[in-house]
Amino acid sequence: MTTALRQTGIEPVGEMPWGTHFCHFYETKDDLLETLLPFFKAGLEANEFCAWVVSEPLNEAEVWQALGRAVPDFDRYVSSHSIEVLNARDVYLAGGEIDLHRIIGNWSAKLEGALSRGYEGIRVTGNTAWLEQKQWRDFMEYEGELNRGISDQPMLVLCTYPLTTSGATEFLDVAGTHQFAIAKRRGRWEVVETPQLTQAKAEIARLNRELEQRVLERTTQLEAAIVDQRQAWSDLQETQKALAHVTRLTTISELTASLAHQVNQPLTAIVANATASLRWLDRTPPAIHEATDAMRCVIRDAERAGNVIAHTRELVKKSDGDKCLVSVDQMIREVLSFVRPELARHQVVVEEALAEDLVPVLADRIQLQQLVLNLIMNGIDAMSEVAARPRRLVVSCERGQRDSGAGVLVAVQDAGIGAHDLEKLFEPFFTTKRDGLGMGLSIARSIAQDHGGRLWARRNADHGLTLYLLLPEASDPRV
CATH class of the missing domain: 3.40.50.300 (P-loop containing nucleotide triphosphate hydrolases)
Structure with missing residues (x-):
């Protein structure tokens, strides 16, 4: 009752x-x-x-x-x-x-x-x-x-x-x-x-006092537990940041050959143009115009090498957790430029479909770069054993719709061998690579969730998978 x-x-x-x-x-x-x-x-x-x-x-x-x-x-x-x-x-x-x-x-x-x-x-x-x-x-x-x-x-x-x-x-x-x-x-x-009612009231008063004391004791215990939980959450966030940093370093190490190629090309050109410039200056009279053109090429190639190194340093450094307005299409182009030699090395053709009128997202730029880099590297790895069809990677971004408002939808579609259990892809330490850590997509999903977004996978109609990333627009009040 x-x-x-x-x-x-x-x-x-x-x-x-x-x-x-x-x-x-x-x-x-x-x-x-x-x-x-x-x-x-x-x-x-x-x-x-x-x-x-x-x-x-x-x-x-x-x-x-x-x-x-x-x-x-x-x-x-x-x-x-x-x-x-x-x-x-x-x-x-x-x-x-x-x-x-x-x-x-x-x-x-x-x-x-x-x-x-x-x-x-x-x-x-x-x-x-x-x-x-x-x-x-x-x-x-x-x-x-x-x-x-x-x-x-x-x-x-x-x-x-x-x-x-x-x-x-x-x-x-x-x-x-x-x-x-x-x-x-x-x-x-x-x-x-009645005497019975008087006795019952006294018993109720006693029970109320006991209940108040128990509530006070339990409240004290809960407050202590909340402090411990907050500390544990803070420690977990620091651990996740450290793990994400290690994963970035691992990804960069996988791109070492491509990075060396990207730096070696402008360095070789610098040496050639500097040598040519010396020859132009040794002439009598010196060929000033030709030497100047050669030195301009040296400066251009030095800037190319510097940009590669700067971009690599940005990916390698630890995130400070600060968020700013990020143009998603521009950020994707930067990541694609960075991995272009790796795409060429694996004979992967990239098709871009990047909308340019998108509202920015409020994000940690370094973490978002890592997320997109992980998606692209996952697509490259998924097609490493494909030989009977073109290795095609389609990277797109457009305005999407979230349950609570508008968002930016990023899609990375590969033509790989696919996966039997899509959710297992996002589990920590799950990998199909012989020497892989199995943390790339798991960390990518954590980054997406930390930014109020979602990351999921779907099978393509013919071959491979498409990874979808949906992020809230900066104007969304729930960001």
């Missing part, structure tokens, strides 16, 4: 849990109505089935009229049969005697019917002004059984007793068969608690 509190509508009582059985000692008819009308108004508005068992000084017609005045839109509750008004003698004295098993059985049946119709529970009140002295003992036995029986049921029961016929003995009997009693005398509310 739910432990949610129910609003009683009675000022000194407030909210009470299901299973509450209490009584009200009243002086006048108005006193009775002032208590019971808000009690039933609160029940109807809380989707509870309501039953009002009426006895003098009220009759059924008066109760219906009073409810109609007190409860907004009361006709709706009447038409849906959410409330019924019953005669006390019909409820308690059917058959001419008080049969507690019959009465409690009837309440159980009403509760079952109410729950089956979608009500939260039932709310009941019964007036006892009809009771005669000879029936008192049997009725108190019924009240005691009801008090014990509804403790775990979705029921609220309020019994009403007239003060004019309640002496000290009757008052003690009633208090002993209810959880507590309320009375309004001369305009003032009084609440009388």
Whole structure:
């Protein structure tokens, strides 16, 4: 049964849990109505089935009229049969005697019917002004059984007793068969608690103190755990950065032959042009114009070699984690220029489809270069054993659509041998290369996720795979 509190509508009582059985000692008819009308108004508005068992000084017609005045839109509750008004003698004295098993059985049946119709529970009140002295003992036995029986049921029961016929003995009997009693005398509310209720409140207070202490201790433990977790997260990020740096160095080492070729070409040209310049200057008279042209070629080739070295240093150095606006198409062209000799060495033809009007992305430039370099190197490796068809690598970028807004979509399509399990490609240390680390695509996906993006693979219709990278535009508020 739910432990949610129910609003009683009675000022000194407030909210009470299901299973509450209490009584009200009243002086006048108005006193009775002032208590019971808000009690039933609160029940109807809380989707509870309501039953009002009426006895003098009220009759059924008066109760219906009073409810109609007190409860907004009361006709709706009447038409849906959410409330019924019953005669006390019909409820308690059917058959001419008080049969507690019959009465409690009837309440159980009403509760079952109410729950089956979608009500939260039932709310009941019964007036006892009809009771005669000879029936008192049997009725108190019924009240005691009801008090014990509804403790775990979705029921609220309020019994009403007239003060004019309640002496000290009757008052003690009633208090002993209810959880507590309320009375309004001369305009003032009084609440009388039974010893059991007083003891229960003390036990609840003790349990609350224990709970507060446990919450305090647990909060302290959680705060310490959060500090440890933050430190662990910081350590993990540093480890990931170090691993990414190692992977970059490994990739650069794989490109050593291409890098040597890129540097060797301009160096050879520098030597040739410098030698030619000396020969032009040794002539009589010196051929100044020709020597100048040769030296211009020396300067041009020196700049070419310097650019190769600078680009290599940029890829090798550690990322500082700072993000800036990056033009994706321009960055891809730089990476392709860097790996052009490697593409030629593996006889890979590159097709570029790079849109130029893309919104920049906010990214760590070094990490993004590494990501794209890993995708291209993966495509080159995937086609290393292809001989029966052209080794074609298609690199494209365009505006894409994310679940939360626009983005930049990068695609690298190879014509390789493909893969059986696409998700396994992104697992750490998974590789099909004999001497590979198996970290390239795993780190690439981590970089993509750190930038709020996604990296995934799809099989091509004919041969190979396409790796897709989707990054949020810098204007996306979720970047």
